[in-house]
Amino acid sequence: VKLKILLGSCLWVMLITSLHVQLNVGWTRLASMLAGRQELIVGFLPVT
Amino acid sequence: VTKNSEEGSIFRSQKFTDWPTVKEALIAKEIGGAFILAPMAMQLAADGVPIKVVHLGHRDGTAIVVRSDGGIRDFADLRGKVVAIPSRYANQNILMHRMMKTWGMEFDSMELREVPPPEHPTALREGSIDAYIVGEPFAAKAEVDGFGRVLYHTKDIWEEFISCVLVVHEDLIDGERELVQELVDGIAKSGKWLDEDLDHRMDAAEVAAELYYFQPPELLKYVLSKPVDRVKYTNLAPLEEEFDEIMRLAVEIGVLGEEIAFERYADPSFSRSLDELDWEMDRLPPIPRAAGEEVTR
Numbered sequence: 001v002k003l004k005i006l007l008g009s010c011l012w013v014m015l016i017t018s019l020h021v022q023l024n025v026g027w028t029r030l031a032s033m034l035a036g037r038q039e040l041i042v043g044f045l046p047v048t
Numbered sequence: 049v050t051k052n053s054e055e056g057s058i059f060r061s062q063k064f065t066d067w068p069t070v071k072e073a074l075i076a077k078e079i080g081g082a083f084i085l086a087p088m089a090m091q092l093a094a095d096g097v098p099i100k101v102v103h104l105g106h107r108d109g110t111a112i113v114v115r116s117d118g119g120i121r122d123f124a125d126l127r128g129k130v131v132a133i134p135s136r137y138a139n140q141n142i143l144m145h146r147m148m149k150t151w152g153m154e155f156d157s158m159e160l161r162e163v164p165p166p167e168h169p170t171a172l173r174e175g176s177i178d179a180y181i182v183g184e185p186f187a188a189k190a191e192v193d194g195f196g197r198v199l200y201h202t203k204d205i206w207e208e209f210i211s212c213v214l215v216v217h218e219d220l221i222d223g224e225r226e227l228v229q230e231l232v233d234g235i236a237k238s239g240k241w242l243d244e245d246l247d248h249r250m251d252a253a254e255v256a257a258e259l260y261y262f263q264p265p266e267l268l269k270y271v272l273s274k275p276v277d278r279v280k281y282t283n284l285a286p287l288e289e290e291f292d293e294i295m296r297l298a299v300e301i302g303v304l305g306e307e308i309a310f311e312r313y314a315d316p317s318f319s320r321s322l323d324e325l326d327w328e329m330d331r332l333p334p335i336p337r338a339a340g341e342e343v344t345r
Contacts, residue, residue: 038227039058040220043070043082046063046261047134047165047183 057230061260066164067135074099074215081216081231086291087298088137089215093313094304098218101286101314103232105212106239108203109271109279110140111187114179115172116197123151123200129178132163132171139211140181142297147205155301172196183211184271184279185263192270203277210290221315232318233325239281241327246273251332285319 021030062079064070067088073079075097083105084092092099112131114120120129133141141160148155163171168180169189179199180187190196202209214235220228241248253268261268271278288310298304 035056037056037058038224039060040080040216040227040231041060041062041078042214042231043062043064043073043079043084044260045065045067045070045083045165046263047186 055226055230057227059231059234063260067137074217077217077219080220081214081228083212083214085135085138086210086213086294087139087142087303088135089213090291090295090298090304090308090313091137092215094306094308099215099313100218100221101213101215101291102221102228102316102318103214103235104210104284104286105214105235107208107210107280107283108201108277109184110143110181110202110209110211111184111278112179112181112199113168113172113187113190113196114199116195118178120179120199123147124153126179127153127157130159130161130176132168132177132180132182133160134165134168134182135162136303139209139294140183141303142294142301143202143206143209144181145301146297169193169196185261185267188267188271188274188278192267201278208280208283208290210294213286229318233320236284236320236322237325237327239284240322240325241329242272242281246276247331249273249276254334255332282322286314286316288314288316 021027062073064073064082067085070079070082070084071088071092074082074084074092081102086101089099089101112123120126131144133144135141144158144160145155148157161177163177163180165182165186168177168182168186171177172180172190173193173195187198191198214232216228216231242252249272250269253272254265257263257265257268291310291314295304295308295310299307
């Protein structure tokens with residue numbers, strides 16, 4: 001039973017962590033951060 | 049379309065629908081850079097926002113549009129009329145005042161009304177305005193839809209007209225010069241590519257229409273070819289004498305509170321000779337059409 005609780009807790013933490021990463025950082029951005037690539041966001045309006 | 053530069057840096061674009069929100073995102077550093085209106089960049093710098101103009105977005109690409117069934121034949125016919133402008137801080141506003149001076153008209157001889165750019169064609173069609181001045185593709189929209197005609201292209205009334213400029217945070221200029229240089233080089237290279245072949249423009253219209261402008265590709269193709277110098281993407285280095293003229297006119301009409309030195313809001317050091325920049329690409333491949341598929345090239 002303890003093992004089940006431990007595994008369940010670990011899975012729950014992993015799930016919540018994944019959701020937080022997705023919502024707050026994004027997987028693409030995380031990958032580029034880990035790869036040491038720089039990133040720049042440029043705003044625009046669709047008008048010349 | 050790729051988000052990566054040749055050096056591997058990632059550039060993302062974020063679409064906005066109004067100028068105040070872009071301004072707030074810049075101030076809050078939610079974005080590192082933006083294409084904004086030239087006088088707005090001056091005003092932000094004057095207000096202490098640490099940004100600098102490092103490049104232009106394009107040249108020309110603006111027109112004064114009137115109803116095709118109306119009697120407006122030249123600028124003098126706009127006397128007493130209502131003309132929509134995209135923003136008080138737009139260079140289009142400065143241009144209208146510059147034209148009034150040229151034609152010997154008082155600044156209050158017509159009503160300049162701020163209207164969001166996408167609403168300009170509809171306002172003209174419905175008759176709530178008599179004319180509008182705006183950047184493309186909204187000038188061409190009235191032409192293509194058959195109810196408007198161009199009174200003047202900017203190329204015919206203010207040569208090499210400046211509308212949108214690329215600004216970046218000073219933090220990036222100080223700490224990540226290579227990143228800013230990559231961005232400026234990328235814009236300059238793609239501009240050179242656009243201006244060297246009409247087929248390139250047609251390919252770009254397809255991509256931009258679907259991924260960035262959300263407009264019919266035919267409209268953007270019209271903008272980029274009728275005539276071909278309606279909007280230009282070369283000669284994009286920020287030049288002090290041109291910005292000084294805009295700044296002085298902005299002060300004269302009260303858009304800017306006081307004169308501001310070019311060095312306070314611009315850094316032209318990232319603009320390089322186009323001879324040093326080339327894009328090893330001929331045509332753009334078509335956009336993948338599968339539902340839900342991420343569009344990357």
